[in-house]
Amino acid sequence: MTQSFATMRAGTGGTVSSRADHAPRPYWNPYLVGVLLGLVLLATYLVTGRGLGATAGFAAVASFVAGLFSPEHVAANAVHAKYWNGSAPLANWTLVLLGGAFVGALLSGAQGRRIAFTVERGPRITDGQRLALAFAGGFVAAFGAKIAKGCTSGQALTGGAMLNVGSLVFMLAVFAAAYGLAYFVRKEWL
Amino acid sequence: MFPLSSTMEFSAGTELALAALLGVGFGFCLERAGFGSARKLTSVFYLYDMAVVKVMFTAIVTTLIGLTVLSAVGALDLKELYLEQTNYTAQIVGGVLFGAGFIVGGYCPGTSIAAMATGRKDGMVFVLGMFTGVFTYAELTPGLDAWYTATARGEMTLPGVTGIGMGWWAAAFVAFLVFAAWGMSRLEARFAPTLGSGRI
Numbered sequence: 001m002t003q004s005f006a007t008m009r010a011g012t013g014g015t016v017s018s019r020a021d022h023a024p025r026p027y028w029n030p031y032l033v034g035v036l037l038g039l040v041l042l043a044t045y046l047v048t049g050r051g052l053g054a055t056a057g058f059a060a061v062a063s064f065v066a067g068l069f070s071p072e073h074v075a076a077n078a079v080h081a082k083y084w085n086g087s088a089p090l091a092n093w094t095l096v097l098l099g100g101a102f103v104g105a106l107l108s109g110a111q112g113r114r115i116a117f118t119v120e121r122g123p124r125i126t127d128g129q130r131l132a133l134a135f136a137g138g139f140v141a142a143f144g145a146k147i148a149k150g151c152t153s154g155q156a157l158t159g160g161a162m163l164n165v166g167s168l169v170f171m172l173a174v175f176a177a178a179y180g181l182a183y184f185v186r187k188e189w190l
Numbered sequence: 191m192f193p194l195s196s197t198m199e200f201s202a203g204t205e206l207a208l209a210a211l212l213g214v215g216f217g218f219c220l221e222r223a224g225f226g227s228a229r230k231l232t233s234v235f236y237l238y239d240m241a242v243v244k245v246m247f248t249a250i251v252t253t254l255i256g257l258t259v260l261s262a263v264g265a266l267d268l269k270e271l272y273l274e275q276t277n278y279t280a281q282i283v284g285g286v287l288f289g290a291g292f293i294v295g296g297y298c299p300g301t302s303i304a305a306m307a308t309g310r311k312d313g314m315v316f317v318l319g320m321f322t323g324v325f326t327y328a329e330l331t332p333g334l335d336a337w338y339t340a341t342a343r344g345e346m347t348l349p350g351v352t353g354i355g356m357g358w359w360a361a362a363f364v365a366f367l368v369f370a371a372w373g374m375s376r377l378e379a380r381f382a383p384t385l386g387s388g389r390i
Contacts, residue, residue, distance in 0.1 A: 027224040030241040031371070034248020037219040041249060042256040044212050048205070049193035050272040052216060054299035055324065058317075062325040078335055079328035096206045100213020101220065101300065102307045108221035109308035117309040120228035120296060127311075134228075134312040137295015138302065138319025139326070141288050145299060146327040147334060148284025149274055152298040153216075155281070157246065159274055161253035163348040163359055166276030173285025178293040182235035185294055189232045190385060 025112040041157055051158025053094045054101075055145040059083050060092035122189045133188060192266040217304055219245075226304035228296025228312055235293055238386035240374040247370065251363050258360045268356075275342035295319065 027033075044052055063083035067074045071087070074080040083089050109115045121130035145151040148170050150159065156174065159167025191197070200208070223245045224230040233239035260266035292298050297305055297316045305313025327334070349356045378386075 027230075027241075028222045030223055030244035031248050033219050033223040034245040035252050036222075037216070037245060038249035038252025038256070040212060040215040040219060041253045043215075045253070045257065045271055046192045046260070046266065047194050047208055047212075049195040049270050052212075052300075054303070055320075058299065058320050058324045059328070061321060062328055065325070066328070077328055077332050079332045082335070091202065091206060093205060093209045096209040097213040097216065098300075098303050100210040100215075101217030101303050102213075103210075104214035104217030104219075105221040105226055105304035105307035106217075107214070108218045109226060109304075112221070114221070114226065115308050117311065119311045120305070121312070122229070130312055131315045134295050134297075134315040135319035135322075137291045137293075138297070138316035138321075139291070139323040141291025141295055141298065142320040142323025143327055144284040144287025144289075144291055146284070146324060147338075148281050148288060149277075149338060151288060151300070152246070152292075153300045155274070157249055157253075160246075160250040161257065162268075162271060162273055163254070163356065164273055164276065165346040165348060165351060166274060166278070166281045168348070169276070169278060170281040170285040170288075173282045174289035174292065177286040177289030178235050181290055181293050182232075186236070188294070189229060189296075190236060 022113060024114045027112075037157075038161075041161060045161075048093075051154065051161070052097065053150065053154035053158065054098060055094075055142065055151045055154060056083070057092060057095035057098040058142060059146070060085070060089045060095045064089040122187065124187045124190070130188065133185075192260060193270050196267065196270040216300070217307065220301055220304040221308060225301040226308040226310060226313070228305065228310070231298075231301060232293060232296055233386060236381065236385050237377045238381035238384075240378060244371070244374065247367055251360075251367050254356075254360050254363055258356050262357065273345045273347070275339070275344055276346040277338050277342040279341065280338050 041052055044050070059079070060083045063074060063080045066077070066080045067084065067087070067089065074084050083092060085091060119127045119130050121127065141151070148155060150167070150170065152174070155167045156171040160171060220226065223241060225242070225245070230239065231242055234242035257266065257268065261268045295316045297313060299320060302313050302316040302320065306317055348354070348359050
């Protein structure tokens with residue numbers, strides 16, 4: 001990296017090429033980010049008594065959308081009703097957390113020059129195939145998170161830090177399934 | 191003293207402001223680590239970039255140490271912290287589905303927000319898929335929530351189950367992290383040249 005940068009400098013007669021100017025900055029050291037993320041989670045626990053989450057925010061939007069069609073249906077449905085919040089489903093703690101996360105990621109991405117309207121995929125599949133798999137994966141992951149009462153944020157991180165047995169079992173199941181399937185979907189990524 | 195929620199009453203507006211603030215830190219961390227990119231995230235499953243495990247495990251250990259120390263000095267009442275009940279069937283079946291969705295879809299719920307925020311179209315579609323999945327769960331299987339509670343085994347933690355104190359577990363997790371860090375650097379050195387060169 002340093003070397004190619006130096007070559008580019010030399011190649012343009014001492015001025016930094018525009019390409020280097022706009023190249024994405026490197027990500028931070030994962031152990032450093034891990035400590036920072038741990039401190040965010042710790043602060044969340046110390047202030048609210050609960051940890052982080054993500055899936056509940058999606059469930060709140062689902063309740064809101066169902067309510068647009070029929071508030072009676074929401075009242076009759078145990079899951080939608082749980083997130084109805086006295087007809088203010090969008091004032092959901094986790095949904096606002098996700099809104100903050102969107103802003104935080106946008107700030108970090110902008111500073112790191114990593115904003116790009118692209119499709120993340122390996123070289124051996126098309127954008128269309130990748131988008132179809134993204135939709136299917138999102139659907140299945142969400143269903144799994146609902147069954148397990150949490151996702152990587154709400155179960156693995158939040159529960160893991162409390163040494164919650166169910167959270168640790170969930171984390172093992174997630175990694176076992178993903179490692180087991182990785183070979184079969186390698187064309188999507190490698 | 192802690193958690194603050196046990197000794198003081200936050201207004202609904204304050205709670206949501208706190209959520210937004212903590213969320214900014216959450217999203218910033220995810221993007222800084224590279225988790226707005228599905229290729230970076232899924233590379234952990236091909237062993238050439240273990241950042242996902244490094245970040246997750248370091249975060250868990252950091253929080254665990256913080257909770258352990260604060261409760262040991264009497265500044266935190268652990269019993270006031272919310273603990274999800276353990277339900278082995280739900281956590282295994284849900285975890286397997288979640289893991290499958292992760293490797294196929296390329297994201298998990300939190301990281302898909304970071305991907306969407308940085309323009310990744312597959313992240314936006316993943317979010318749409320998640321929304322459809324959550325909606326379908328509510329419409330087709332609303333009874334699963336009651337089943338979870340009815341068959342749950344209650345609140346279970348490693349210290350509670352084993353009788354070994356939280357401090358010992360925290361020390362064991364730190365030792366495991368050090369060992370895992372060494373192992374992961376070996377894995378990356380082995381697989382990065384063939385699978386990861388110039389790919390992320």
